[in-house]
Amino acid sequence: MTSTSVIDKLKKTQILELLEQGKRVDGRALDEPREISVETNAIPKANGSARVRIGDTEVVCGVKIQPDRPFPDMGDKGIFICTAELLPLSHPTVETGPPGPDVIELARVVDRGIRESHMIDVSQLVIEKDKSVVGVFADNVVVDYDGNLFDACSYATTGALLSSKTPKWNMVDAVPTLVEGEEFPVPITTIPVSVTMGKIGNHIIVDPNGDEWASMDARITITSDSDGNICALQKGGTDGFTQDEIVQCGEISIRVGAKIREKLKEAQQVGQ
Amino acid sequence: MGGRDATMVLLDENGIRCDGRKIDEPRRIMIRAGGLKNADGSAYIEFGDNKILVGVFGPRDVHPKHMSNTDTGILRVRYHMEPFSVSERKNPAPSRREIEISKVIKEALEPAVMLEKFPRTAVDVFIEVLQADGGTRCAALSAASVALADAGIPMRDMVAACAAGKVADTIVLDVNNEEDQAGQADMPIGYMPSLEKITLLQLDGVLTPDEYKKCVEVGVNGCKIVYDLQKKALNDKYFGNGGT
Numbered sequence: 001m002t003s004t005s006v007i008d009k010l011k012k013t014q015i016l017e018l019l020e021q022g023k024r025v026d027g028r029a030l031d032e033p034r035e036i037s038v039e040t041n042a043i044p045k046a047n048g049s050a051r052v053r054i055g056d057t058e059v060v061c062g063v064k065i066q067p068d069r070p071f072p073d074m075g076d077k078g079i080f081i082c083t084a085e086l087l088p089l090s091h092p093t094v095e096t097g098p099p100g101p102d103v104i105e106l107a108r109v110v111d112r113g114i115r116e117s118h119m120i121d122v123s124q125l126v127i128e129k130d131k132s133v134v135g136v137f138a139d140n141v142v143v144d145y146d147g148n149l150f151d152a153c154s155y156a157t158t159g160a161l162l163s164s165k166t167p168k169w170n171m172v173d174a175v176p177t178l179v180e181g182e183e184f185p186v187p188i189t190t191i192p193v194s195v196t197m198g199k200i201g202n203h204i205i206v207d208p209n210g211d212e213w214a215s216m217d218a219r220i221t222i223t224s225d226s227d228g229n230i231c232a233l234q235k236g237g238t239d240g241f242t243q244d245e246i247v248q249c250g251e252i253s254i255r256v257g258a259k260i261r262e263k264l265k266e267a268q269q270v271g272q
Numbered sequence: 273m274g275g276r277d278a279t280m281v282l283l284d285e286n287g288i289r290c291d292g293r294k295i296d297e298p299r300r301i302m303i304r305a306g307g308l309k310n311a312d313g314s315a316y317i318e319f320g321d322n323k324i325l326v327g328v329f330g331p332r333d334v335h336p337k338h339m340s341n342t343d344t345g346i347l348r349v350r351y352h353m354e355p356f357s358v359s360e361r362k363n364p365a366p367s368r369r370e371i372e373i374s375k376v377i378k379e380a381l382e383p384a385v386m387l388e389k390f391p392r393t394a395v396d397v398f399i400e401v402l403q404a405d406g407g408t409r410c411a412a413l414s415a416a417s418v419a420l421a422d423a424g425i426p427m428r429d430m431v432a433a434c435a436a437g438k439v440a441d442t443i444v445l446d447v448n449n450e451e452d453q454a455g456q457a458d459m460p461i462g463y464m465p466s467l468e469k470i471t472l473l474q475l476d477g478v479l480t481p482d483e484y485k486k487c488v489e490v491g492v493n494g495c496k497i498v499y500d501l502q503k504k505a506l507n508d509k510y511f512g513n514g515g516t
Contacts, residue, residue: 101375104368116476220473230484233459233475236375238382240469243488250484 003093012215019203025211031252033207038267040163048164052156055209056146061138061156063164067127067176068135078125079135082111084153091145109234110153113223117192117231124187128171147213150221154194161186162268191264193257194223197249206256222253282451283440290450298446298494303505305422313423317415320448321405324412326419331393345390349378351412353401373409380413380462380472386426395425406449407435410460418502429464430502431471434494436487438477443486445494461491465499
């Protein structure tokens with residue numbers, strides 16, 4: 001995603017020394033995320049949108065909703081697709097061109113968190129079975145980088161979907177035709193919240209900032225839903241976790257995620 | 273991938289699964305160390321109906337050169353599925369899914385391989401899925417560990433992998449293709465049994481906190497079963513049948 005420099009290696013020594021004393025470089029508690037701001041309807045031309053800041057990381061997500069052909073075998077379900085892209089203005093080491101493995105993983109992990117929670121009830125997004133369904137496309141762009149893009153993109157997508165209104169289409173002569181002036185909210189069943197934790201030495205920290213991200217030995221992203229169940233998970237990085245750490249991370253993600261969910265609900269109400 | 277069959281019974285009243293297994297029983301697993309002449313190390317695994325071949329080269333010169341690291345060796349992994357490995361022909365170009373799986377397998381193997389002993393070199397792991405039937409990343413990771421050991425590359429431990437999941441409201445070991453399509457959750461796990469560290473972990477599907485804990489436990493136990501078979505495969509090649 002972004003590359004590690006010699007400076008990052010020097011910073012790691014300092015970050016690790018502080019963690020040994022139970023402290024973090026920016027003074028946060030180990031399980032404390034940075035200040036999160038969620039601004040919904042940031043892009044009025046989209047059907048739904050959100051601009052999310054976690055510390056200095058900033059992501060804009062826009063949702064576009066349009067009729068599409070259903071996937072084979074899935075004629076009774078609408079489509080949800082989520083992407084993520086790192087813009088070259090987000091960090092000096094980001095280059096233009098096709099996405100690398102890091103960015104592909106980012107997009108797939110964000111997509112999986114939303115999809116596996118069944119946040120959108122896609123069975124309500126059918127125009128005519130097997131012929132035409134509603135497609136919901138959530139595209140994330142990272143505009144500024146300071147670590148933890150997984151959560152930033154995830155909150156931006158969730159915030160954008162919560163604020164999304166879908167137009168209505170009817171089949172006229174086998175063509176989906178827009179019904180003017182009718183809109184309804186995208187059918188939402190739950191609010192998934194991802195929490196990403198980094199492991200540096202034997203310390204587990206919530207929401208690593210850019211410097212911590214460059215110093216991490218391993219990371220884990222766990223998404224929980226409104227019922228406090230875990231619905232998606234991805235481990236990454238070059239170290240492992242013990243079984244106890246995995247269970248502990250699950251508990252942290254549910255606890256921290258519950259607070260962030262309230263923040264997303266608040267943003268939805270303000271946006272309306 | 274496969275179609276959905278709503279009428280299929282995933283778990284019957286006797287606790288028997290759609291392919292006749294018990295809930296804590298893995299599929300048939302066969303691992304062979306070696307087999308390829310030109311690769312520095314290789315392995316072949318049959319994990320249920322999965323058939324996967326792994327070849328390892330290195331430590332060797334890094335091309336392109338700018339990828340080399342003066343502090344340590346690098347590990348490169350390519351997970352690739354043959355076009356004929358699944359029901360509908362797969363486009364041979366690497367998909368986003370394959371790129372992600374290559375990355376998670378690489379990160380799962382890195383803690384096990386002592387790359388720091390070989391600065392400026394690369395170890396290349398090529399994984400070819402000849403036939404896929406659910407759980408390929410776990411089978412591939414298990415075979416890759418054996419191939420690395422077969423190549424004589426110093427390792428801290430082998431990574432054994434197996435998935436656990438939730439099918440018909442029950443936590444089961446080693447989710448197969450049908451269970452993955454119709455089941456409620458799938459959690460692939462890669463584990464280093466001697467070091468007691470989880471190096472690959474993913475989940476899709478909804479689990480309560482208790483089921484989550486159980487799922488990790490069941491999966492780790494499955495990894496231990498695979499670990500014994502990995503050791504046996506190396507034993508068979510280097511010490512004759514059932515040697516020390």
